[in-house]
Amino acid sequence: MKKAANILQYVVVFLLVYMTINFFFNGNQEPASGNDFDVSVNKELSQNELVTVKVKNNTDFEAIIEDECPNEPLTVNKKVNGEWQTVQATREDCKDAADTTIAPGEEATVSFSGWNYELFNELGTYKVAADIKVPDSPDKSKTFESNEFEVKEQGWFSFLWTVGFYQPIFNALIYITSVLPGNQLGFAIIILTIIIRTILLIPAHRSMKSQRKMQELQPKLNKLREKYKDNQEALARETMALWKDHKVNPASSCLPLLIQLPFLIAIFYVIRSGLSPDNVHLLYEPLKDFSFSAINTNFLGILELTQVNTYVLPLIVGGLQFAQMKLAMIRNKKKEANGAPEKEKKKKAPEMEVANQMMVYFMPVMLALFTASVPAGVGLYWSTSTLYGIAQQFVVNRQVQEETSSVRVIKK
Known part of the structure; x- marks a missing residue:
């Protein structure tokens, strides 16, 4: 059920992306x-x-x-x-x-x-x-x-969105572009993405860690479900107690995506229509003299960042997302394969394996389709962000593994 809940969370987040991009500011x-x-x-x-x-x-x-x-x-x-x-x-x-x-x-x-x-x-x-x-x-x-x-006149939400997200990201991107040799927009997007992910490093790290701990607790949760299968009230109480004892917050599993959502939408609008002299009024005073015509939107001679890339970039984004999701699950799958009784494996297979497979394959496909419908600059942002997330997931997996090993040694 946890895996199914995760799938639902991911779906909701990316439906929000589509709905916001298609409906944001529209009448x-x-x-x-x-x-x-x-x-x-x-x-x-x-x-x-x-x-x-x-x-x-x-x-x-x-x-x-x-x-x-x-x-x-x-x-x-x-x-x-x-x-x-x-x-x-x-x-x-x-x-x-x-x-x-x-x-x-x-x-x-x-x-x-x-x-x-x-x-x-x-x-x-x-x-x-x-x-x-x-x-x-x-x-x-x-x-x-x-x-x-x-x-x-702009409504309060539109004003807060512009001042709080769009304008700072717009100015940051223009500033980074202006100081790079050749005013390369592609490298500016990569640098800005790394800065954004570093700013969000602590909450994202805590969320990933909590998600990994949830996977480590899965065998105990399965035992509780079996023990209290006829008493839902007791099951809920014991489950909450287990989460509390291990300092796990199940609601945080989709936080890394949620906290990126405003930045993703802002990047989308900046790439789609922001790189125009018409938007000079949004620049902060030190950047007012920057010439938009100097921006090089061609990345490495192979990718036009203001245009939709239908084939190559979506495959890259989907592949990276697939790798990240496999990495997030690989430790737990090894544990289950080596430690779970055969009877328990068979019991869980219909529900958990189907849920795992759905999430691992469905999400990359969904992201690939999303990338194929937006300017390539957005796909470059998401690719860089996912690579950063993969590196972070390696660190989280190792930390959780070391903590789990320490707990087992103490118990012995």
């Missing part, structure tokens, strides 16, 4: 009309939140929104004293600029990354207009407006 989008094209924006956005526009092609023809970088991708209008006024901005970096093509019946997302702060930094009511070209239709070009949307 409901409404189509502005039922015309040939629906142009929609979230009805409410907080200040500094990235504005994205969904354009749905309801026609039978391919449509194109032409790229006009360094100018903004769509026309932005702001309501001032009851009248609409056009707001304009320019972008420094146009290396990834390209036309947006929308197939019949499909939907495309247009982002204002690179223009966002300059266009939408003031509170108020906005709408956007998309000039859409349809070469094969009778009407070669049309303009469609979005719904009106409000840019409101």
Whole structure:
């Protein structure tokens, strides 16, 4: 049951990652009309939140929104004293600029990354207009407006998130990048990851140690379950007493993942949309003069950190996670294989072996799929963090083994 509980904890944590990344700061989008094209924006956005526009092609023809970088991708209008006024901005970096093509019946997302702060930094009511070209239709070009949307002041949670997590990590990453030769983002991510894991070293170490002790206590817990199988109240009482005697906290088993979650999400947003001159307002004063165009996002000539890597990096992340989980269980499996009676092994096999196998294989697959859906910089962060965790797990395993051996010697 403990293994099944661990699986549930891991699943909950990574569902939270997906849900937070997909839902964080987002509201409901409404189509502005039922015309040939629906142009929609979230009805409410907080200040500094990235504005994205969904354009749905309801026609039978391919449509194109032409790229006009360094100018903004769509026309932005702001309501001032009851009248609409056009707001304009320019972008420094146009290396990834390209036309947006929308197939019949499909939907495309247009982002204002690179223009966002300059266009939408003031509170108020906005709408956007998309000039859409349809070469094969009778009407070669049309303009469609979005719904009106409000840019409101940041809520307290959003403010705390920005000031407490996003901005410090953003500035730390930019600072490390700025002092590295060649402004290498990849090595900056690795260094920042090591710093973060070192800051979290003590709570993570205690959690890993507690988890290992739980594994060492498993034979005793099995005996208690057998002894009090008809008395759940007594079983709960004796189990709590056993945990207390050995200073074990079962609730801490997923702590290493939970405490990394805010940092993981912050890294995700920094890599996805933070490395833009549009975010210069988030830099601390000593870094204001840093040029974002100087950042080298190519890692070792093989990995573009701002793009999704679908194959190689997910396999690496999944493999490292598999190795860490096998390492976390290997000592306990050896003990069970050498010390448990044959009858007890058979008794536990259906429940515990299935749970073990599920956790060992399910979690790496889940992480690999997650890595295949986010910028490669996030995968590099997770790979480095997992390698750090593997080294830490070696130390924890040795410490617990030495403590257990000492206890046995004293008892003899």
